[in-house]
Amino acid sequence: MxxxxxxxxxxxxxxxxxxxxxxxxxxxxxxxxxxxxxxxxxxxxxxxxxxxxxxxxxxxxxxxxxxxxxxxxxxxxxxxSSPNTNIKPIDHIPELLGALKENNFKTAVASSSPMRVIKYIINNFELAKQFNELVTGDYVERSKPNPDIFLYAAKKLDVSPEQCVVIEDSHNGVLAAKNAGMKCIGFKNPNSGNQDLSKADTIIHSFNEIDILNL
Missing domain, CATH: 1.10.150 (DNA polymerase; domain 1)
Structure with a gap:
């Protein structure tokens, strides 16, 4: 489950x-x-x-x-953080996070970006209350595609790897999730380059395709 x-x-x-x-x-x-x-x-x-x-x-x-x-x-x-940089959440992300919280799923960010960038983004878009944990690749020894960051996140959330689903847009991220023994949803983001997401359990093109009751 x-x-x-x-x-x-x-x-x-x-x-x-x-x-x-x-x-x-x-x-x-x-x-x-x-x-x-x-x-x-x-x-x-x-x-x-x-x-x-x-x-x-x-x-x-x-x-x-x-x-x-x-x-x-x-x-x-x-x-x-420049005023000239235009950046926004990907479509349907705020709605998905809200639905996950309403249905008592634990959530985490596990990003290779430094914590300063993670916190800037999360706070800038008022998403901080939607996450239980924020994890940076700086916390672990090995980078994706090794599983370290996702195993660390699961430990912080106090859940087993089998109880986690990871959402990733990169080849390295998908491999890391599968190497961690977790289910993986691959998000086909055209702006992430030609990423091989074939190892993901499911591949989506929009976040409104996710049914949280059937994860």
């Missing part, structure tokens, strides 16, 4: 992947990194540590991984 729903954030709660892509390529240009959008898509859903460790090795950057992470995170937060 499903007792908890765990949400990824970027590309699931908010349509932020285009913002990540836009900012990342400005930063890549500054660092003289040549990368295609298709190459970048493999990092969607992963932590900053995973991404920059790989990029540093691939492009032989002199910068430390720590300095690259700080540069990216500080720059993206400034970019995200």
């Amino acid at each position: 499903i007792k908890a729903v765990i949400f990824d954030m970027d590309g699931v709660l908010i349509d932020s992947e285009p913002l990540h892509l836009d900012y990342a390529f400005k930063l890549f240009k500054e660092l003289n990194i040549t990368m295609t959008p298709n190459e970048y898509s493999k990092f969607i859903g992963t932590t900053s540590l995973y991404m920059w460790s790989n990029i540093k090795d691939t492009y032989n950057l002199e910068n430390t991984v720590e300095s690259l992470i700080n540069k990216e995170r500080n720059g993206f937060f400034e970019f995200l």
Whole structure:
């Protein structure tokens, strides 16, 4: 029996992947990194540590991984919180969260984004009361597609992995959910790139397709 729903954030709660892509390529240009959008898509859903460790090795950057992470995170937060940045919840997300709360499901955000970004988004759209827990990839040792972040979220919610369903828009996120022994709903977000969601138990194109009584 499903007792908890765990949400990824970027590309699931908010349509932020285009913002990540836009900012990342400005930063890549500054660092003289040549990368295609298709190459970048493999990092969607992963932590900053995973991404920059790989990029540093691939492009032989002199910068430390720590300095690259700080540069990216500080720059993206400034970019995200700018008055000129237009971002909103994905259609039907507020209604879905409200229905889950009314039906006594536990809920969590489990995102590879840093907590400062998670809290900014959740508070900005007045969604804080809809979640029992907020979890960042910084809390665990291994990035998606490893299951660590979802297992951590389940523990915080005090439910077993089998009692959880994860909603993800990325290949890495779907694999992480299945590696955690959880049911997974894959959300086909066209702005998240060509993500392989085939391992998900169900694939949806809109959140009004979810029947919470049959999770």
